[in-house]
Each structure stands twice: as structure tokens, then as C-alpha cells.
Amino acid sequence: MSDQDLHATIERLQRENAQLSGLALATGVLLTQLLQSNLKRELNPWKSATKMMDEARAAIEGFKPETAGEQDPAMKARALDALAQYDEQIKSVLPA
Numbered sequence: 001m002s003d004q005d006l007h008a009t010i011e012r013l014q015r016e017n018a019q020l021s022g023l024a025l026a027t028g029v030l031l032t033q034l035l036q037s038n039l040k041r042e043l044n045p046w047k048s049a050t051k052m053m054d055e056a057r058a059a060i061e062g063f064k065p066e067t068a069g070e071q072d073p074a075m076k077a078r079a080l081d082a083l084a085q086y087d088e089q090i091k092s093v094l095p096a
Contacts, residue, residue, distance in 0.1 A: 028082070028085075028086070031086070032086055032089050032090060035049075035052070035086070035090050036089075036090050036093050036094070039052075039090065039094060040093075040094065040095070045094045045095065046091065046094055049087070049090055049091055049094060053083060053086075053087045056083055057080065057083055060076060060079045060080055060083065061076065061080075063076065063079075
């Protein structure tokens with residue numbers, strides 16, 4: 001592969017990464033707002049949020065995709081980090 005081909009491939013991957021990052025950001029914002037709206041309607045929003053996060057954490061930890069291979073630990077770690085972010089964002093607007 002020539003330097004020019006390599007440079008073009010890197011630029012293409014950087015564009016794809018930026019597009020995926022934008023998609024992930026929009027999805028995360030929408031999901032967080034939706035969950036916040038739903039949880040505010042609960043009688044005990046904090047308990048409901050905690051239960052939802054605990055169930056999500058258990059699902060992530062139990063997830064075993066057939067195609068992840070050696071990426072599985074990194075993927076799970078990032079998913080658990082994202083879950084912690086969502087938990088913080090969602091609970092930040094719930095009534096005390």
C-alpha cells in the first residue's frame with residue numbers, strides 16, 4: 001500500500017469515526033431525555049432509575065456476542081462506563 005493510499009484510508013476512517021461518534025452522541029442524548037421523561041412520571045423515580053440501571057448493568061455483564069472475540073472485554077468496559085454516565089445524567093434531573 002502506498003503512502004497516498006494509506007493517507008486516504010486514514011482520512012476515510014477518521015470521517016467514518018466522526019460520523020459514528022455524532023450518531024452515538026445524538027442517540028445518547030435522545031435516550032437520556034426519553035428516560036428522564038419516563039422516570040419523572042414514576043411514584044418513586046429514584047428507585048425506578050436504580051432498578052433500571054441495575055438491570056442494564058446485569059445485561060451488559062452477561063452479554064456474550066459470538067463475533068466480539070478479544071474485543072469483548074473492551075466493549076463491555078466501555079458499555080459499563082456509558083451506563084454510569086447515563087445514570088448520572090438521568091438522576092441529575094429527578095426530583096429529590
